[in-house]
Amino acid sequence: MDPIYLAGVNDPATYINWGWLSISVPNLIVILIMIVLFALAILLPFPKGRDRS
Amino acid sequence: MTADSPNPAVEPDNVQAVVDSPADVDTGSSVGLDPTVDPDPGIDPSSSMWTSRLRRAWMSKLPPDELLPDRQPAYVASWIYVFGVLTLAAFLVILVTGLVLAFAGPAWYHTSSPGLFTNSLHFWSVQLFFVFMVVHLWGKFWMAAWRGRRAMTWITGVVAFLASIGTAFTGYLVQTNFDSQWISFEAKDGLNAVGIGAFFNVANLGQMLLLHACLLPLVVGVIAVWHVLLVRSRGVVPPIDTVDTEFSVTPADGASATEVRP
Numbered sequence: 001m002d003p004i005y006l007a008g009v010n011d012p013a014t015y016i017n018w019g020w021l022s023i024s025v026p027n028l029i030v031i032l033i034m035i036v037l038f039a040l041a042i043l044l045p046f047p048k049g050r051d052r053s
Numbered sequence: 054m055t056a057d058s059p060n061p062a063v064e065p066d067n068v069q070a071v072v073d074s075p076a077d078v079d080t081g082s083s084v085g086l087d088p089t090v091d092p093d094p095g096i097d098p099s100s101s102m103w104t105s106r107l108r109r110a111w112m113s114k115l116p117p118d119e120l121l122p123d124r125q126p127a128y129v130a131s132w133i134y135v136f137g138v139l140t141l142a143a144f145l146v147i148l149v150t151g152l153v154l155a156f157a158g159p160a161w162y163h164t165s166s167p168g169l170f171t172n173s174l175h176f177w178s179v180q181l182f183f184v185f186m187v188v189h190l191w192g193k194f195w196m197a198a199w200r201g202r203r204a205m206t207w208i209t210g211v212v213a214f215l216a217s218i219g220t221a222f223t224g225y226l227v228q229t230n231f232d233s234q235w236i237s238f239e240a241k242d243g244l245n246a247v248g249i250g251a252f253f254n255v256a257n258l259g260q261m262l263l264l265h266a267c268l269l270p271l272v273v274g275v276i277a278v279w280h281v282l283l284v285r286s287r288g289v290v291p292p293i294d295t296v297d298t299e300f301s302v303t304p305a306d307g308a309s310a311t312e313v314r315p
């Protein structure tokens with residue numbers, strides 16, 4: 001039985017064209033994930049350790 | 054002495070006699086018995102041996118309490134300060150899975166289930182490595198992390214980033230599948246156009262494999278260790294306009310922040 005892939009990594013990626021900007025959907029997803037991670041790292045409170053009162 | 058003892062010098066009774074009577078032992082210079090002689094010649098500050106000079110330089114630049122600290126600045130209690138060590142953790146997974154792939158070979162990692170799993174682990178840890186490193190880079194850029202004599206820390210981070218890109222690129226080229234063929238011949242046109250295609254031949258699988266598995270991981274590893282040692286010696290950069298404080302991480306100490314390095 002053929003394995004089931006979440007994404008076809010051997011297929012050509014879909015590209016988004018917006019004026020001069022041309023970017024593949026996988027690259028766009030990775031960049032968005034990094035931006036969200038960065039924002040969360042700034043905004044989310046850091047848990048306090050047991051040794052800090 | 055027993056008859057079956059092959060060497061009387063290591064007879065237990067003889068060893069005990071030597072320990073009980075150290076004055077009877079001829080040590081030549083009697084070093085260690087003379088109270089005027091430093092029992093630990095390794096800390097002689099006047100020694101000019103290169104080992105002593107190297108140790109003194111190391112101890113002055115990076116004493117053990119800075120290398121393995123038990124106190125951290127209070128401002129480190131933020132998620133943005135976690136991404137450096139996340140990058141290192143991903144790098145360790147890359148190294149371990151890469152070693153397994155190198156020893157087992159493509160016939161294993163392209164066909165067997167454990168091989169495919171290890172191959173995927175290697176690939177996805179690289180993706181996480183770059184995601185973590187980019188967030189780390191953004192965090193350090195926006196807090197101007199080169200402040201306070203930390204320029205070399207910043208520069209080694211930049212060089213590690215560039216070397217990592219080269220390592221990942223050669224990794225894509227040695228997948229030995231259609232994807233790697235496509236990437237290499239797309240890159241070949243570009244590298245030929247800038248005149249380095251003959252020296253750095255991305256269509257040469259052997260050259261790319263050696264660069265990916267031997268040289269470039271070593272470069273990234275050495276620079277990463279240098280980067281971490283600089284972070285330990287210079288300290289973690291504080292946020293801009295933040296009072297430099299530190300917490301103890303020892304439960305016995307327990308309490309509040311104390312100001313250091315005003």
